[in-house]
Amino acid sequence: MMLRGTLWMLLRSQWLLLLAITLYGWAFSATPDRALEALKVAGNSFSSVLLLIVAVMGLVGVIQVWISRDLISRLLGRQGGFRAFFIAAACGTVLIGPAYIIFPLLMSIRAQGARWGVIVTVLAAYAVKIPMIPLEVQYLGWGFSLTRSLLTILFAIPIGLAVEAIMERPTADGGH
Amino acid sequence: MTNVGLTYLLLIVIAYGVLFGISPGRCRQSLAVAGQSLGRLLPLLVAVFALIGLFQVYLPPEVIERRLGAASGWSALLSGGLLGAVAIGPPVAAFPLAGSLLAAGAWPPAIAAFIVSWVSVGVFSLPVEAEVFGLRFALARNGIAFLAALLIGLLVGVVA
Numbered sequence: 001m002m003l004r005g006t007l008w009m010l011l012r013s014q015w016l017l018l019l020a021i022t023l024y025g026w027a028f029s030a031t032p033d034r035a036l037e038a039l040k041v042a043g044n045s046f047s048s049v050l051l052l053i054v055a056v057m058g059l060v061g062v063i064q065v066w067i068s069r070d071l072i073s074r075l076l077g078r079q080g081g082f083r084a085f086f087i088a089a090a091c092g093t094v095l096i097g098p099a100y101i102i103f104p105l106l107m108s109i110r111a112q113g114a115r116w117g118v119i120v121t122v123l124a125a126y127a128v129k130i131p132m133i134p135l136e137v138q139y140l141g142w143g144f145s146l147t148r149s150l151l152t153i154l155f156a157i158p159i160g161l162a163v164e165a166i167m168e169r170p171t172a173d174g175g176h
Numbered sequence: 177m178t179n180v181g182l183t184y185l186l187l188i189v190i191a192y193g194v195l196f197g198i199s200p201g202r203c204r205q206s207l208a209v210a211g212q213s214l215g216r217l218l219p220l221l222v223a224v225f226a227l228i229g230l231f232q233v234y235l236p237p238e239v240i241e242r243r244l245g246a247a248s249g250w251s252a253l254l255s256g257g258l259l260g261a262v263a264i265g266p267p268v269a270a271f272p273l274a275g276s277l278l279a280a281g282a283w284p285p286a287i288a289a290f291i292v293s294w295v296s297v298g299v300f301s302l303p304v305e306a307e308v309f310g311l312r313f314a315l316a317r318n319g320i321a322f323l324a325a326l327l328i329g330l331l332v333g334v335v336a
Contacts, residue, residue, distance in 0.1 A: 016303045017219050020226035027230060034233050042229025046222065051181030053221065054214065058188035061210030065202050066195065100224060100301045103308040104213050110309075119309075120317055124324070127295040132271075139275030140287075147335045148288050151328045159324050166316040 049098065056101045063108040073113030080118075085157045088118040092125025092156060102126065116167045121160030128152045220304050227300055228264045235262075237273050244282055244290065256286035257326050260293025261318075262300070270294045289329025296321040 011018065027035035076084045095102060106119045128149045129136070136145040196203040240259050244252065263270070274287045297318050298305070306314040 014219055014223075016223040017226075020223040020230075023230055024226065027234075035230075038229035038233040039226075040229070041232050042225045042227075045228055046225040049181060051185045053181075053217075055181060055184035055188045057210045057214040057217075058185070058192065058206075060213050061206035061208070062188075062191060062195065064209045065206040098301075099295075099298055100217075100221060100304040103301075103305055104217060107308045116313070123317065124296060124321060127292050129295075136271050139271040140278060144278070144284065144288070144332065147332050148291065148328065151331050151335075152292055155324050155328060159320055162320050163313070163316045166320075167313060 049101070052097060053101055056097075056105055060104050060108045063105070064111060067112055069113045072109060076109065076114035076118045078115055080115075084115065084118050085121050085160060088121035088160065089125040089153060089156045092122040093128045093130045093153065095122070095126055096129065096131055099123070099126070115164065117157075117160035117164035119160075120163040121156045124156035124159040125153055217304065217307070220307055224300055224304060231262070231264055231300070240273065241277060241280075244277055244286060249283075252283050252286040253289055253326055253329055256288075256290035256329060257293045257297075257322055260290040260295075260325065261297040261322060263290075263294050264298070264300050283333070285329040285333030287329075288332035289325045292328050293322060293325035297325060 024035060024039065027038065073079060075087065080087070102123070106114075106122060110116070110119050133145060133149065136149075140148075192203060192206070195206065240263065243255055243259060260270075270291050274291055277290075278284065278287055299318075302314050302318060305317070309317075
């Protein structure tokens with residue numbers, strides 16, 4: 001019984017890792033060369049962001065312990081009003097790095113009192129990359145790039161409000 | 177990316193040094209929080225990167241190119257959004273791909289949907305997002321971001 005419980009826990013918490021291992025097992029038995037290549041790509045991309053991941057987790061620790069709840073909820077919570085959303089949209093456009101690194105960072109800000117809408121607005125505006133606009137223009141031209149960026153910024157705040165409405169709608173199980 | 181990571185890590189280490197001078201106790205508390213979140217996310221991130229490797233080798237850009245190259249209309253728009261949602265990689269990689277597609281005569285709204293969806297919808301990072309924010313948030317945010325990507329794509333076609 002105990003063993004079964006432990007296995008179930010492992011399956012639930014690490015299902016993605018188990019899925020990846022299974023897929024690799026299958027890939028290695030079908031096409032070993034390409035599977036090895038995939039493993040190399042995975043290793044290279046992981047090692048290139050590993051330091052960044054460690055650094056961001058360090059930042060998460062600093063935010064959770066040192067930044068006052070009052071400050072965050074005043075700027076980015078309900079009290080922040082609409083200004084909170086403009087701050088969020090502006091932050092989103094200058095943030096770079098993969099999204100899965102930004103998630104824990106945003107969650108630490110959420111835990112300190114930021115509202116859901118602000119978190120989502122950052123992630124939506126994140127599809128605009130101000131540091132990379134020159135690159136986008138080079139490949140896609142001014143008209144296309146600017147239109148896409150402007151529309152993405154315009155949509156960021158409505159997307160934030162919409163997801164916030166879904167998150168705050170009471171559910172039958174009482175979960176938020 | 178490694179240099180950027182190193183720079184950030186150095187800044188964080190300096191910050192921890194300064195904070196340790198202010199209050200060793202709270203600094204240790206920060207370290208504990210950092211260690212916990214790292215320990216919780218690391219297995220997931222290893223899995224995500226393992227899947228990225230498989231994806232890049234078994235679904236190379238040529239496949240995306242074939243799917244998005246010729247068609248237009250609703251199915252192209254939807255393909256653009258969906259391919260963007262499963263595509264992984266930095267936007268730096270999305271732009272050249274999108275550029276070559278546009279140059280080859282692909283439908284601009286589908287390409288715009290592809291880019292926006294590439295950055296803001298993540299099927300592979302969904303488990304990480306659900307672990308951090310909860311499943312409900314992850315589903316709601318990705319769903320709405322996907323619809324927005326299609327809409328932005330259409331509007332880009334009208335304006336540009």
